[in-house]
Amino acid sequence: MGQRRLSNAQGDDQNKRPQGPPRPKSTNTVLNSTTTRKGEVFRAQRRTSENVNARASQHMVNVPVNKSIYNGYGGRQFSLAEQPKRARTPRPTLKIMPVGGLGEMGIGKNMMAIEYDNDIIVIDCGFLFPGSDYPGINYITPDITYLEENKHKIRGQVFTHGHLDHIGAYRHMAHRIPAPVYASKFTLGMVQRTMEEATSGYEPQYNELNPDLHERVQLGDSFSIELVRVNHSIPDATALSVRHSASWLIPVTGVLKTIQSTARNLTSNA
Numbered sequence: 001m002g003q004r005r006l007s008n009a010q011g012d013d014q015n016k017r018p019q020g021p022p023r024p025k026s027t028n029t030v031l032n033s034t035t036t037r038k039g040e041v042f043r044a045q046r047r048t049s050e051n052v053n054a055r056a057s058q059h060m061v062n063v064p065v066n067k068s069i070y071n072g073y074g075g076r077q078f079s080l081a082e083q084p085k086r087a088r089t090p091r092p093t094l095k096i097m098p099v100g101g102l103g104e105m106g107i108g109k110n111m112m113a114i115e116y117d118n119d120i121i122v123i124d125c126g127f128l129f130p131g132s133d134y135p136g137i138n139y140i141t142p143d144i145t146y147l148e149e150n151k152h153k154i155r156g157q158v159f160t161h162g163h164l165d166h167i168g169a170y171r172h173m174a175h176r177i178p179a180p181v182y183a184s185k186f187t188l189g190m191v192q193r194t195m196e197e198a199t200s201g202y203e204p205q206y207n208e209l210n211p212d213l214h215e216r217v218q219l220g221d222s223f224s225i226e227l228v229r230v231n232h233s234i235p236d237a238t239a240l241s242v243r244h245s246a247s248w249l250i251p252v253t254g255v256l257k258t259i260q261s262t263a264r265n266l267t268s269n270a
């Protein structure tokens, strides 16, 4: 559908002309004496604003409008597409990864990894006792594929307490993600006990952290950790306080149950 054209030029419809004596257009005598048509004025205004917008947006994307023959492009307007591509340098980001246990069926296979830059710390490594819908399966372990692929970054394996849903899978996983182990005294004993049944022959380095003395250990460049005593149905249960060199703090709770710690009658200081 093109624009409809009249075959013959026709005069204005006199009925649509304003009746009565013509009003002065403006008090400005210069404007009143001009013969420029209104539509032409609007088109000129639009052209001007489009031009201004084009120039402004060009400068916003850092490509100046320059069609001089000396602009380095033979007088052709150049665009961002012709700018050399510079690779972005990726900035390290903090990743908190529930490897297992969080939001999954049942209770168990608790495992979490915290990654920043070139450092990963792994927290817990438990298994899950499956229900009757998994006949013949003794227990389920977390999927540690990502950690295996990045095992060169792992600076420490921390355990919050000695229940099997937090340490049970470790004897099957330890040799695949080797790292020094950090835990409170009783928890460490429980881990060492389960590691006696490991078939891999891998023996990690065990490090005891005393939560009462607020012992803190630096893991890699990014993290330092401290165990924080909590109440749970097993002695020496702890939560974890992870500090980053850039000043932020991640509290990691292992478990929180209001059962007084039985062995030494110590209460939570968390």
Ligand SMILES: [Zn+2]
Binding pocket: 161, 163, 166, 232, 234, 255
């Ligand atoms: Zn527990």
